[in-house]
Amino acid sequence: MGNITTRKNGLQKFFLQLGYRWAIIFLFLEIILFSIISPGFFSFNGIQVILINSPFILLLSLAETFVIITGGIDLSVGFVMGFTSVVSAKLIAAFVGLGMNDLLSIIVGIVITLVIGIIPGFVNGILIARLKVPPFIATFSMIGITHGISELLIKGTYAKGLPALAGRIGNGSLINIVPGKTVSFFISPTIQRGDQLIEILPTVFVIPFIFILIFAFILKSTKFGQHTYAIGGNVDAAIRAGIDVKTHIIKIYMLSSFFATVAGIMYVFRYVTGKADAGAMFLLEGIIAVIIGGASLYGGIGSVWKTLIGCFIILVMENGLRMLGVPTFYKLIVVGIILIFAVLIDQLSPELIHKEE
Amino acid sequence: MSNNKNSTLSVSQSLLSILARNWALLFVLVLILIFSFTGINFFSSKNFQNILHLSTIYLLLASSETFVIITGGIDLSVGFVMGLSSVLSATIMRELHAANFTPALSISIGSIVGLIVCIIPGLINGVLVTKYRVPPFISTLGMGGIASGITLVMCEGFPVTFLPPYLTAIGNGYLIYILPGKAISFFNRPEGIVGEELRKLIRIIPNSLMFNFVILFILWHILKNTKFGQHTYAIGGSMDAAVRAGINTNKHLIIIYVLSSFLAGLAGVFNVFQTGIGNFTPFTAMYELIAIAAVVIGGASLMGGKGRIFGSVIGVILLRTIENGLHLSGVDPFFRFIAVGLILIVAVVIDQLFPDLF
Amino acid sequence: MEYLLEVKNLTKRFGGLVAVNNMSMGVKEGEVVGLLGDNGAGKSTLIKMVSGVYRPDGGQIFFMGKEVIIDSPIKAISIAIETLYQDLALAENLNVYSNIFLGREKLKKVLKFINVLDNSYMHDEAKKVLDRLEIEIPSLRNRIRTLSGGQRQAVAISRSIYWNAKLLIMDEPTAALGVTEQKKVLALIRLLRSQGIGIIVISHQLYDVFSVADRLVIMRRGEKVAERNIKETNTDEVVSLIVGAEKVTQRSD
Numbered sequence: 001m002g003n004i005t006t007r008k009n010g011l012q013k014f015f016l017q018l019g020y021r022w023a024i025i026f027l028f029l030e031i032i033l034f035s036i037i038s039p040g041f042f043s044f045n046g047i048q049v050i051l052i053n054s055p056f057i058l059l060l061s062l063a064e065t066f067v068i069i070t071g072g073i074d075l076s077v078g079f080v081m082g083f084t085s086v087v088s089a090k091l092i093a094a095f096v097g098l099g100m101n102d103l104l105s106i107i108v109g110i111v112i113t114l115v116i117g118i119i120p121g122f123v124n125g126i127l128i129a130r131l132k133v134p135p136f137i138a139t140f141s142m143i144g145i146t147h148g149i150s151e152l153l154i155k156g157t158y159a160k161g162l163p164a165l166a167g168r169i170g171n172g173s174l175i176n177i178v179p180g181k182t183v184s185f186f187i188s189p190t191i192q193r194g195d196q197l198i199e200i201l202p203t204v205f206v207i208p209f210i211f212i213l214i215f216a217f218i219l220k221s222t223k224f225g226q227h228t229y230a231i232g233g234n235v236d237a238a239i240r241a242g243i244d245v246k247t248h249i250i251k252i253y254m255l256s257s258f259f260a261t262v263a264g265i266m267y268v269f270r271y272v273t274g275k276a277d278a279g280a281m282f283l284l285e286g287i288i289a290v291i292i293g294g295a296s297l298y299g300g301i302g303s304v305w306k307t308l309i310g311c312f313i314i315l316v317m318e319n320g321l322r323m324l325g326v327p328t329f330y331k332l333i334v335v336g337i338i339l340i341f342a343v344l345i346d347q348l349s350p351e352l353i354h355k356e357e
Numbered sequence: 358m359s360n361n362k363n364s365t366l367s368v369s370q371s372l373l374s375i376l377a378r379n380w381a382l383l384f385v386l387v388l389i390l391i392f393s394f395t396g397i398n399f400f401s402s403k404n405f406q407n408i409l410h411l412s413t414i415y416l417l418l419a420s421s422e423t424f425v426i427i428t429g430g431i432d433l434s435v436g437f438v439m440g441l442s443s444v445l446s447a448t449i450m451r452e453l454h455a456a457n458f459t460p461a462l463s464i465s466i467g468s469i470v471g472l473i474v475c476i477i478p479g480l481i482n483g484v485l486v487t488k489y490r491v492p493p494f495i496s497t498l499g500m501g502g503i504a505s506g507i508t509l510v511m512c513e514g515f516p517v518t519f520l521p522p523y524l525t526a527i528g529n530g531y532l533i534y535i536l537p538g539k540a541i542s543f544f545n546r547p548e549g550i551v552g553e554e555l556r557k558l559i560r561i562i563p564n565s566l567m568f569n570f571v572i573l574f575i576l577w578h579i580l581k582n583t584k585f586g587q588h589t590y591a592i593g594g595s596m597d598a599a600v601r602a603g604i605n606t607n608k609h610l611i612i613i614y615v616l617s618s619f620l621a622g623l624a625g626v627f628n629v630f631q632t633g634i635g636n637f638t639p640f641t642a643m644y645e646l647i648a649i650a651a652v653v654i655g656g657a658s659l660m661g662g663k664g665r666i667f668g669s670v671i672g673v674i675l676l677r678t679i680e681n682g683l684h685l686s687g688v689d690p691f692f693r694f695i696a697v698g699l700i701l702i703v704a705v706v707i708d709q710l711f712p713d714l715f
Numbered sequence: 716m717e718y719l720l721e722v723k724n725l726t727k728r729f730g731g732l733v734a735v736n737n738m739s740m741g742v743k744e745g746e747v748v749g750l751l752g753d754n755g756a757g758k759s760t761l762i763k764m765v766s767g768v769y770r771p772d773g774g775q776i777f778f779m780g781k782e783v784i785i786d787s788p789i790k791a792i793s794i795a796i797e798t799l800y801q802d803l804a805l806a807e808n809l810n811v812y813s814n815i816f817l818g819r820e821k822l823k824k825v826l827k828f829i830n831v832l833d834n835s836y837m838h839d840e841a842k843k844v845l846d847r848l849e850i851e852i853p854s855l856r857n858r859i860r861t862l863s864g865g866q867r868q869a870v871a872i873s874r875s876i877y878w879n880a881k882l883l884i885m886d887e888p889t890a891a892l893g894v895t896e897q898k899k900v901l902a903l904i905r906l907l908r909s910q911g912i913g914i915i916v917i918s919h920q921l922y923d924v925f926s927v928a929d930r931l932v933i934m935r936r937g938e939k940v941a942e943r944n945i946k947e948t949n950t951d952e953v954v955s956l957i958v959g960a961e962k963v964t965q966r967s968d
Contacts, residue, residue, distance in 0.1 A: 073494075075646070133705045134659050136431075140646055144698025151691035221831040223820045226809070230817055233806035240804045241818030242789060280641035284498065297492050300808035329509035332640075336502030343491045 022345055023292060023309045026338075030313060034320035041323050050312075050319045051205040055266040056081070056279060057311050058208045060286030061293075062215060063259035065307045066252050068290050069219075071232045071299025072128065072135035074253065076142035077260040077286060080120050081279030083146040084264030088113035089159035089274030092166065102163040110265055117264065120146055121257025125250030139253075150276040159274035170269030173199035174206045204266050211262065216304035228252065232299030288335060289314055292342045313338065380707055381654050381671045384700075385678055392682030399685045403560075410529070410563045412677045413631070414439065414624040418648035419655075419669040420576050421620035424613050426652050427580075429593045429661025430486065430493035432614065434501035435621035436645040438478050440638030441508045442625030446471025447517035447635020450524075460521035468626045472619065478504050479618025483611030497614075501645070508637045517635030528630025532562040568627070572620075577666040589613065593661030650697065651676055654704040675700065717780060719744045719913040720765065720796070720882050725774035727760050734760040736937040738774070742882065742913040747904060749928035749945075750917045753957055757937040758917050762884055765915075766798035767791035779881070797875035798884040801891065803867055807860040811852055812841035814859055815874045844877040845869075848906060865896030869903060882913045889923050901927050921950050935959050 035042035060077045067074045088109050095105035120142050127138035153159075165187070172188035177198040182189050186203045219225035227248055230238045238245050260279065267278045293310030295302025317338075318331050376383070393400035418435050425432045450467035454460065478500045485496035526545075533543055536558050540547035550558060580586035591599040592606055599606050629635055638644060653659065654675055655668025679700070680693045718741035727735040735757040742748045752758045763769045765776065767785040776783055778794055785791050791798065805814050813820075816837045823833040841855050850869040852862065859867060868888060875883055888904070889897040897920075904914060904927045918924050924931065925945065933941045933956045941956045 127702060127706075131706055132709045133702065136659055137650075137653055137701060137705050140650060141698035141701040143643075143646070144694040144696075144701070148691045148694030148696075148698070151694070152689060156691065223822060223830065223832065226813060226817075226820055226832060229809055230806040230813075233808035234804065236802070237804040237806045237814075237817065240788065242792075243818050277641055284502070284640070288498070288502075291495055297494055300806070327510065327513070329506050329514065332502045332506030332509065334506075336499040336504075336506065339499035339502065340485060340491060340496055343495050344485075344489055347490050 023294060023306065023313065023342070027309055027313050027316065030316050030320070034316065034323070038320055038323045041320055046319070046323065048199065048202065050315050052202045052270075053319065054311065054315055055204045055208045055270070056263050056282040057285045057289060057314060058205075058212065058308070059259045059263035059266065060279065060282050061289040061307050061311050062208070062212060062304065063256035064286050064290045065293075065295065065302055065304055066215075066219070066228060067135070067256050068287075068295050068297060069228050069232045069299060069302045070249060070252050071235075071297075072249070072252070073287070073297070074121075074124065074139045074256045075136065075283065076120055076124060076139040076146060077256060077263075078279035078281070078283030079143045079146040079150070079276070080117065080257050080260035081264040081267065081282065082274075082276045083120070083150040084113050084117040084261040085267040085278045086150040086153050086159050086264075086274035086276060087116055088265050089162055089268050090153060092163070092268070093159065093161035096163050097161065102165040105163065106166060106169075113265060114258070114261055117261025118254045118257050121254040121260075122250065124257070125253035128253065129246040129249040147276055150274075154274065154276065162268065162272050164272075166269055167272040169203055170266075170272065172203045174201040174203060175199070204270050207266065208262065211259065212304060212308060219304055224248075224251075229300060232301070234300075285314055285335075288339050292338060294342070294346065296346075378656065379671075381656070381668065381675050381704065385671060385675050388675070388678050388682060392678070392686060396682050396685035397687075399682055404681070404685070406560075406563050406566065408674070408677050408681050409569065410565045411681075412673050413565045413569055413627055414644075415648060415651065415673045415677065416569050416573065416670060417620050417624035417627070418644055419651040419673050420573060420666055421617040422645070422648045422652045423655070423657060423664050423666055423669045424576075424580070424589060425493070425617050426649070426657045426659060427589050427593045427661060427664040428610060428613055429596070429659075430610070430613070431497065431649065431659070432482065432617045432621075433494065433497040433645050434478055434482065434504055435617060435624075435648060436638045436642055437501040437504040437508065438475050438618050438621035439625040439628065439644065440636065441478070441504045442471040442475040442622035443628045444508045444512045444517055444625075444635040444637050445474055446626050447520055447629050448511060450520050450629070451517060451635075454521040455519070460523055463521045464524060467629075471626045471629075472622045475618050475622025475625065476615050477618075479615040479621075480611065482618070483614035486614065487607040487610045505638060505640060512635065512637050514637070516637070520629070520633060520635070524630050525633040527564060528627065528633075530564045531560040532564065532567060533560075535559040535561065565627070565631070572623070573666060573670060580666055585609075585612075590662060593663070595662075647676065647697075648673075650701050654701060656708070658708065718742060718777070719746075719779060720915075721777040722761075722765065723775045723777070725761065725764055725771050725776070727757075727764060727769055728772050733937050735764070735771075738934070738937070738939055740932045740939060740942070742915055744881075744913050745908050745911045746930065747908050747914045747916060747928045749924035749931045750915055750934065751921075751924065751931055751953060751957055752934035755936075756934040756957075758934055759886070760937075761934070762798065762886065762915070762917060765791070766796060766884060792878075795879055795881040796884070797878070797880035797882070798886070799868075799871050799875065799888065800886050803871045805859045805867060805871060808858060810858050811845075811855040811862075811870055812837045814870055815841045815844070815877055817874075819878070840877070841873070844873050847910075848873055848876060848903060850903065863896060864892045865899050868892070868896075868900050872903060872907070876907070876912070880912065882915070883907065884915045884917075886917050887919070888916060889918065889920055897923065921953060925950065933957060 031042070040046050060081065063077050064074060091112055092105050092109035095109055096102060124138050124142055127133040128135050168188040169186060172186050174185065176184045176189050178189055178191055178195050179198065181195065191197055219228065227238065227243050230241070230243060231245055231248060235245060263279060268274055289310035290302060290307050291297070291310070292313055293302065293306035295307070314335055317334055318328070321331055322328060389400070398404055418439065421435055422432060446467040449470050450463045453463035453466060482496050482500050485491040486493050530544060533541065534546050535541045536547055536550065536554060546558065580589065588599065588604050588609055591602065591604060592609060596606060651672030652664060652669045653672070655665060655670070655672035657664030657668065676697055679696050683693050683696065684690060721741035723739050725735055725738045726733070738757070738761055750758050760769065764771045765785065767788040767790050770786060776785060778796065783794060806817060809817070821833045821836050822830040823836070825831050838855050845852060848869070850873060852866055852869070859870065862870065872883070888900055892900060901923060904916065907914060916924060916928060928945050930945060931943045931948065931953060932939060933953065935957065940959070943953070
């Protein structure tokens with residue numbers, strides 16, 4: 001409230017701001033720290049490595065952002081990602097096997113996968129919105145189902161037979177320059193020994209980032225986004241205001257599955273294979289990024305941009321520690337502590353949420 | 358007139374209620390019937406003992422979740438705390454054994470330290486949840502990450518081996534061994550049995566079964582018959598009401614999370630006895646989710662206030678029977694994931710359709 | 716003057732229990748009617764029939780001179796009957812104007828085909844209605860969570876008024892408020908009355924009711940036991956009517 005805030009002195013205001021913006025400040029401190037203690041960190045290559053490793057956590061946390069704002073949770077995104085990585089890899093390999101052109105196989109494979117990939121979300125949505133199954137249980141059940149189906153598809157191994165083009169997309173960048181020879185977009189060029197290759201912004205980062213831009217806008221500025229917040233804030237109010245809450249929830253879980261599907265496709269590009277448990281690691285990281293970004297599991301609070309900050313806190317930590325040669329196990333400890341710390345800050349200063357939207 | 362009608366209604370209602378309440382048990386029986394026809398060697402006391410023996414860690418984790426879930430919370434750290442206790446106690450056993458302590462002493466000290474240390478994550482969870490009002494989902498998720506990290510740092514990502522002898526003999530041992538017509542012995546195999554005779558040896562009541570029985574009986578008793586159990590339900594039913602009734606809810610919840618961690622630690626120590634090595638929990642293991650699934654199948658509600666130890670046990674047995682039965686029926690093992698998912702959905706939909714029956 | 720809302724012989728039964736029995740009453744434009752009664756007297760049931768939550772088992776409802784059948788809360792809102800329950804139904808995480816426009820957001824097009832929220836329009840419109848109701852809220856961009864109980868009440872009322880409510884039903888509007896806030900809400904009710912809106916106030920706080928109501932309807936055990944003009948009665952009489960301590964002869968209008 002304005003009149004209370006004006007009564008606060010400068011120092012209090014400063015700490016209020018600090019508390020509110022701790023995530024972005026923390027991220028900057030993290031970057032500065034690693035830049036000092038780890039020489040290769042703040043370099044063109046160092047940043048490139050972070051971005052190349054980013055797509056899965058970015059997409060899964062984007063999915064969770066929407067779900068968590070409605071007050072739900074989607075535990076299935078990791079295995080939907082694995083499932084769709086298998087499906088798209090199998091489809092693309094099958095089309096190539098039928099003698100179809102590589103690029104066309106990839107495009108058709110992706111399109112079909114995107115359609116299949118939203119089915120788990122649709123089922124989750126129906127279970128949650130219509131049958132009143134708690135999100136935790138519905139989406140956990142979906143883990144079992146998608147995991148089982150994808151393992152059956154690949155008989156417990158991994159999908160193979162993908163064209164080399166998939167890997168060239170996965171290793172490609174938005175702009176690939178071989179000085180004096182070629183410039184290509186999105187797809188990595190074939191290079192001779194001795195050629196220098198300049199790559200700007202990895203494809204596997206650019207594609208998720210486009211989704212982030214679009215959906216940050218949708219969440220913030222459209223009726224769909226507004227209703228998402230309203231449902232998380234007060235379901236009764238949303239219903240009485242005439243919002244079709246059930247349909248909205250179904251859409252949210254379909255959207256979540258859609259992002260997981262894009263993540264699965266990114267996995268195929270990046271690793272030129274499909275695996276049932278491709279996304280198992282990234283589920284918790286995705287949720288943690290959303291919470292570090294300041295969202296509340298009780299719903300109603302959160303934003304795509306803040307989630308993005310949460311993602312990069314984790315990514316920078318991960319890559320910084322790796323470049324220092326610290327075993328990745330330590331990352332788990334640090335991330336666990338940051339997670340608890342993030343929520344503690346919110347709890348200890350309830351005034352922080354007393355701000356204008 | 359109307360009284361008569363009401364009473365017949367209530368009989369059929371209570372029948373339906375009993376059915377719905379125990380649908381998981383019925384389902385287990387139906388599964389056993391089906392698998393007895395389809396599965397090779399499924400219907401045998403050996404296999405049933407085997408199912409129960411291999412369920413031990415799940416039974417412990419599920420009972421720890423039962424307490425937490427009844428209070429309306431959740432504990433996502435149990436799987437990793439189990440890994441922590443497994444690796445920690447195994448490491449201590451190995452070091453003491455290497456320092457020429459007797460196996461009995463090494464094993465005892467290792468187990469006890471493992472159990473005591475595992476109280477710490479629960480204590481921290483409890484304090485975060487109560488004093489700092491961190492949602493249980495988050496504090497236990499963070500604690501899971503921390504426990505997992507510490508475990509992996511300790512074991513450097515490899516199972517802990519070179520442990521003292523006798524571990525698996527205890528963990529996988531049986532109460533009674535009978536060699537028909539020749540010998541009977543308790544706890545240890547009769548001496549000097551080899552080859553053909555070893556195959557004929559009848560083993561009855563695994564040690565793990567007795568262990569399970571004792572632990573589960575105590576937990577059942579606590580939840581069902583004590584003030585502590587009553588308060589657990591009260592807190593889950595209505596936190597406000599519990600506070601106003603004078604229950605020290607903060608203290609109670611801290612004890613609940615400590616208990617949960619302790620049981621997870623017990624599962625970890627048992628795991629060492631069962632496998633003879635210290636196992637870390639991979640980040641993708643999802644033990645806690647399977648335990649939660651079992652508790653929900655057993656009739657608990659994630660909203661709190663509802664749940665039974667017996668129900669959770671049935672939940673675990675249901676999940677394990679499916680796994681074992683499908684395996685012995687020669688079904689592709691991956692169908693079991695799908696089956697677990699579908700059964701969980703059925704469980705909750707039944708709960709939704711008959712909300713008043715539980 | 717004709718009634719804005721008139722109910723005739725409304726009856727509602729739950730199984731064997733008659734919650735409201737043969738109840739008739741009315742509200743005129745620009746009139747505040749206090750609906751009084753002990754717990755279980757049938758006030759809530761009566762109100763829920765008018766706001767579309769319950770279907771009556773008998774009787775008729777007339778609104779603006781025509782008989783209406785109110786079979787859902789949406790129907791009630793669509794014919795300009797708004798009900799404010801104690802929980803107010805506000806999304807606490809959204810700001811003031813977003814709540815006023817919730818479910819009926821004003822959109823504008825960017826790049827000719829993308830619909831986005833027209834925040835400045837909604838802000839200005841919300842400001843207008845708040846000004847009209849003389850409600851002071853520091854910033855309409857403040858989230859509801861940051862507002863006091865009285866301010867929330869005011870936002871909920873503004874939402875009804877913005878969407879042209881003609882009849883406002885208020886369930887315990889002052890129950891959860893501090894003394895100053897109560898006064899503000901009562902002042903707001905008087906202002907609404909002066910702007911021609913019909914209001915039914917349910918309240919246990921007799922002094923509040925006496926300070927705003929023009930007429931009182933008193934219920935006991937599902938029936939109307941009395942109707943009084945505010946100037947012709949006093950709290951003692953009303954209390955005894957509510958608890959039924961004194962024999963009262965029914966007045967005929």
